[in-house]
Amino acid sequence: MAQEDNLIEQIVKRYDGDTGMLIPMMQDLQSECGYLPIEHLRYLGGRLKVPISRLYAVATFYSSFRLAPKGAHEVTLCMGTVCFLKGAPSISEAVCREFRVEPGGTTRDRLFTFQAVNCVGACAVAPVMIVDGKYYDGVTPASALEVLHGLAADKAAAEKEGEI
């Protein structure tokens, strides 16, 4: 087995080594690292005596898992039925066009990762966009772009501050 991996040991202990809790374990790993690094996964597989092919199957089956690093911000657009009917696709189009990103992908400058999800359960205030956990209700293509450009502005301001 590879050298001791403290992070994985911690995670396995948290769930008493129960292989049924593989998904929560991988979610904890992803929270910690921002994505699922291969070496950690290999160690986890060895530790739980689960073949690595199974971990890979799980990592690629569920939408929430990422095998590559993500952006600084997490932007989620709800594409549930109601949001869809109230114009979510045009918002998605606008974001993809403006920032040159695909749903599920990350912008080139790693500013944000853009995800489309199916229904976040706030249908009464559709369309809904979530940025880093903060909900924006009744979004339009224009307002969505404004919020996202704001992220870039924040980044520039923070960098400037860092310089001084």
Add this chain to the structure above:
Amino acid sequence: MTVLGLRQLNSLADLERIRAELLSRRDPSTKSVHVCTGPGCAAKGSPKLYELFCEAAKQAGAEVQVQAKAVGCHGLCECGPIVLVQPGNIFYQRVEEPDVAEIFRETVLGGRVVKRLLYENPATGEKAETADKIPFYKLQKRIALAYNGLIDPTKITDYIAQGGYRGLGKVLSSMTSEEVISEVELAGLRGRGGGGFPTARKWRSCREADGSPKYVICNGDEGDPGAFMDRAIMEGNPHSIIEGMLIGAYAIGSEQGYIYVRNEYPLSVERLKEAIEQAKELGLLGENILGSSFFFDIRINRGGGAFVCGESTALMASLEGRPGEPRAKYVHTVESGFRGRPSNLNNVETWANVPHIINGGGQWFAGIGTEKSKGTKVFSLVGNVVNTGLVEVPMGITLRRMIDEIGGGIQDGKRFKAVQTGGPSGGCIPTEHLDTRVDFDELTKLGSMMGSGGMIVMDEDTCMVKVAKYFTNFLQKESCGKCTPCREGLSQMLYILDRITDGEGQVGDIERLEDLSEILEGTALCALGKTAANPVISTIRYFRDEYDAHILDRRCPAKECRGLFRYEIDPEACKACGICLKNCPADAITGEKKVPHVIDQKKCTLCGTCWEKCPFTAVLKV
């Protein structure tokens, strides 16, 4: 974290004593403000309101007894954020941060009503002071949502004071497992997750199955887009689920339960975790519950982001740390389910009903609803209705009453076109069937289903072909991909629907769609695949003319499908302001000052910019 210093409950008497104590501590003169922090209101910023009310309560000083509570979803999300003030049950809606001070000063301290924040009936102009005067709430009967809005979901003491865990106490002290199952059987409870399977029969089969240990599972993987009923229960009243599962586990003979919550509901996971911890502390979970020999524990597991995990065998695969792939159900999960052991899986809302059935009696429950569909159902009434939100009504209410009386009719004075029920496994129901009674069986006859309770209302500007395509696309993305008909069949259907909405439909496409739907229905492995063609088939059944228009005339009657309708400027409405001309990316608009502008159809790229930008709505979709 100790629960207000309460020690473990070692008997039913202990529980009743605590309850009495909590109730006696309640000062009737204490004023309280309940701020709804359910999904809809929270998205509009209600947690901040709660904070402000807490601040105000603190500042008011010790002589004035004011309590602020954050409560679960109340239902009328359209009018959120909702704030209730006791005493008096004053119902305030669309409350914003600047209103907090006024509410506190006028209503909480002064006992006066702030009229402008009351609900106003759009038809009559009447203001309603309390919820029961609001048409949205009048027809509702709340069982699963009974405590939402009354209790703080993060405090087990609130649940107990309201009457929680009384059902468990009754079961453990005076009922055998067979008696519990009989009571649920008398009630006629059927699964609320979509399947509608008789709950008592499932429990009995599981109890009689060979093998151990037996597992009790709660399906919290509410994936239907447009549905948030289970979320409201998990976040607004998590203990109702725990109590339900305890009672079910006792009846079945299980010692281990799991609650599987979808990944997209982190707050639900948090609330349930908290609730379980508090229940454990009081000895309502674990060993010797309430002094009996009953042992039960619950673990929470999260989904990873897959709609298919709402299917019972896929959920169990996920619980085992595998991809959520369904398997054949020739051997039922009550015989061989999670880890190959007898497993009883029920939906969140089903579990939430159980304590009430034990408390009120099976006969009481069976007195509500229709002959084959007893009790109430929580619906998520959303889309183009005036009053969007969660509604709990006795089964048997007609679609018309739901949409008109409770929903308040269609927004913006438009006409009703269809209501989509049952999520992606359901179908669209048109005007002529609005008087159908909503229950497990009636909607199925129309080619749809009640499903988990999603009710999406669509107005006249909705293209039904586009709706069919939306659901087909959704299912194709969520399909696990294991079996040929679902994976390939949905792709073939989507390919045809894409062609149709792109204006490239061919004669015979509808027949092709029908053939494919037969293959799916007959040969798919799981319910997702078997019902996947319902959205397409039901829209073909009731809106055939729209399909024909798309295919034969290359025209979208609802004017939604790009390229299948034109933009024209109404010369009478046009004020010649020139905004459209300036913004047209194809230079397709000509016109001068005081001359109505005209779109050159040959140059027009159908981008829709002129339609969006015209301040006089002079651009028409034709």
Add this chain to the structure above:
Amino acid sequence: MYALRNMLGKMSLHRSVKGIRKGKPVPIVTIDGCKVRVKKDATVLDAAKKAGIWIPTLCYHPAISPDAVCRLCMVELDRGDWRQLITACNYPVRRDIVVYVSSEGAKQARRGVMELLLARAPESQELKALAERMGVKETRYPNVTESQRNCILCGLCVRICEEIIGQAAIGFAGRGVDRAVAAPFRQPSDDCIGCGACAAVCPVGTIKVRIHQDQQEVEISPFKSRSKLLVCEKCGAPIISTQVSERVLGKVETMSSEEFRQCIRLCPKCRKLQTAVRLQAATVYKKE
């Protein structure tokens, strides 16, 4: 002697008569009118085989647990006033049932599935041959999904590697139309031992074993995993992957690895030649 045999005979007859009256009933499957008895929990496919009735299958293999993913083996189960479509390979027989294989409903269901498969994997000769045997000459559907070299995702390769070989070197990745069979992280798998079982069970010719003579390696294509080969000391032809030979050694208790290596120095052809030479040179001892 006769009396004892008679008595024993009577006892066993008595027992078997008792068996019919008191033992578990053996279910009868009436399949296309033909009645066969099968053990409880045997499948409809087992019954069909016994009755000599052919049902097409793709993802079924007698050595592996059935998964019923291809949906090709659909047959109709008589439910009284209606007929239920079920998959023969995994439907457990627990009581007397009536099944239709050649009914219109069953044939139509199988045809529909095969047409979808042909649309997905248009270049597989094996698939076309199976379709022909079923009487499906062509598909009405266009190719709208991409398959890696005609893979129809039957999962036999994955299941044989996991259940029988025990290596789980390949698995499924992705979901829905993006579902594919792959080695973890799409890199050559460390767990592959080059046995070629996956290639042997692949019903559509997607997986192939490639011998790289010069490097003395065997490659499982398309997974790109390579294993070292044991080669014939005489002619250099490949014999078996070293890892597989080690696995086999692990199961043989009476040999050390050197002794074992001595046993596989020659390829079958060279060994035959060697034996022939030895036989020719052998002296035959006659009885004086």
